[in-house]
Amino acid sequence: MLNHSNHDIFDWNPSYCDAVWQEIIQLRTEASTRKFWRCRTVSETFVLMYSPPATEQNDRFIQFAEMFKRYEVPVPTIYEYDLDNGYFLLEDVGVEDFHTQYELRNVDHCVALAFSCLRNIQSINEPIIPPYERKRFVQELEVFRDNLCFSLIDVNTDVVQSYFEHIVEEISALPKVTVHRDYHCKNLLVRSEPPFLGVVDFQDALVGPITYDLASLLYDCYWDHEHATIEKQIEIFWSQGLAMQYREAITHQEFSVLLKLTALQRLLKAAGIFVRLWLERKQTTHLKYVLPTLRKAQDICEEIEAVRPLGLWLQREVIPVTLLAIRRQN
The missing domain is CATH 3.90.1200.10 (Aminoglycoside phosphotransferase (APH), C-terminal lobe)
Incomplete structure (x- = not known):
């Protein structure tokens, strides 16, 4: 993976997509310890999420994402994750x-x-x-x-x-x-x-x-x-x-x-x-x-x-x- 950022998540190589990012945009800071980036390939857009295992309940995030999907609540699909490091490759569910x-x-x-x-x-x-x-x-x-x-x-x-x-x-x-x-x-x-x-x-x-x-x-x-x-x-x-x-x-x-x-x-x-x-x-x-x-x-x-x-x-x-x-x- 091309290293466009100094965050360790950009050393992660998810197998779901060819993660040669053409553009990386860090998304807004929220009231948690998580960080987000919108990452574009030639043909697709994803969101990378860093969710520190020490402060965030990542198992619950996965469980609830699957649950909300079953009830047709349009939350992001989780394409891939590394629980040890708190790395997630997510569906981009909207820019605005x-x-x-x-x-x-x-x-x-x-x-x-x-x-x-x-x-x-x-x-x-x-x-x-x-x-x-x-x-x-x-x-x-x-x-x-x-x-x-x-x-x-x-x-x-x-x-x-x-x-x-x-x-x-x-x-x-x-x-x-x-x-x-x-x-x-x-x-x-x-x-x-x-x-x-x-x-x-x-x-x-x-x-x-x-x-x-x-x-x-x-x-x-x-x-x-x-x-x-x-x-x-x-x-x-x-x-x-x-x-x-x-x-x-x-x-x-x-x-x-x-x-x-x-x-x-x-x-x-x-x-x-x-x-x-x-x-x-x-x-x-x-x-x-x-x-x-x-x-x-x-x-x-x-x-x-x-x-x-x-x-x-x-x-x-x-x-x-x-x-x-x-x-x-x-």
């Missing part, structure tokens, strides 16, 4: 992500594709998928508390602990389905041929709240959907995407509130993770998303009376100090 398409004003088309795929994901019923346990929701809010509130800005969270507990209680009681867990605009790709969609970063899937992936999609940490768009898409999903047995058990308004509480938990967790990337790895790539993510969380709180004081706390005690802290880091 939803973020790029959103910028071209193709939001409704993209969300319709995501809804169609979501029905397949939620239909998965396999014992190998772990449950999204209540304690995990608690631990994820502790990521926000420990990294952003304590380490970055030194703000005590005792005054809002009861609201954290309310959020966890409400979303833990929701009906359970398989959830992707990172169903957002950077993990959903557009393709020119059927199925017109590619789904990546699926290996952390769990059986969790039925609202979870929809919350990830509509309250995206990397894109600001207009409020009217969010409300319209919630209505569409409730009337068309949500299975009848759930629509009979819950009103549209109740579903909307529970979805927003799910998004609130996820947004706070994400803000904590983005800060942790900087504190632990000196990785600044996600700092620019911290404040927009917190403001989305604040907006949700303003809509829901039960957590409105949490929104005021974010507005007064967290967001201004976080802004100053991030400015100092930059």
Whole structure:
């Protein structure tokens, strides 16, 4: 193999293809230790993934890829792998992500594709998928508390602990389905041929709240959907995407509130993770998303009376100090 990179993966010689790469493009940095390259031969395109065995669950990645394929979820085909070194040769399932398409004003088309795929994901019923346990929701809010509130800005969270507990209680009681867990605009790709969609970063899937992936999609940490768009898409999903047995058990308004509480938990967790990337790895790539993510969380709180004081706390005690802290880091 021609050595176009100083990474050891380019010393690997997969037998699936003639890996004389004509072009190599390193893909975006994500919030994990994995690395990706789009590699083109004369006639084909592949993705090389380095997934460090010490930090990533590569056996699960293989298992889940096969499982999602069985349920017609368009995840990448794994052509070849070297588990000892964490090397993978993958199908290229799309060049443009939803973020790029959103910028071209193709939001409704993209969300319709995501809804169609979501029905397949939620239909998965396999014992190998772990449950999204209540304690995990608690631990994820502790990521926000420990990294952003304590380490970055030194703000005590005792005054809002009861609201954290309310959020966890409400979303833990929701009906359970398989959830992707990172169903957002950077993990959903557009393709020119059927199925017109590619789904990546699926290996952390769990059986969790039925609202979870929809919350990830509509309250995206990397894109600001207009409020009217969010409300319209919630209505569409409730009337068309949500299975009848759930629509009979819950009103549209109740579903909307529970979805927003799910998004609130996820947004706070994400803000904590983005800060942790900087504190632990000196990785600044996600700092620019911290404040927009917190403001989305604040907006949700303003809509829901039960957590409105949490929104005021974010507005007064967290967001201004976080802004100053991030400015100092930059």
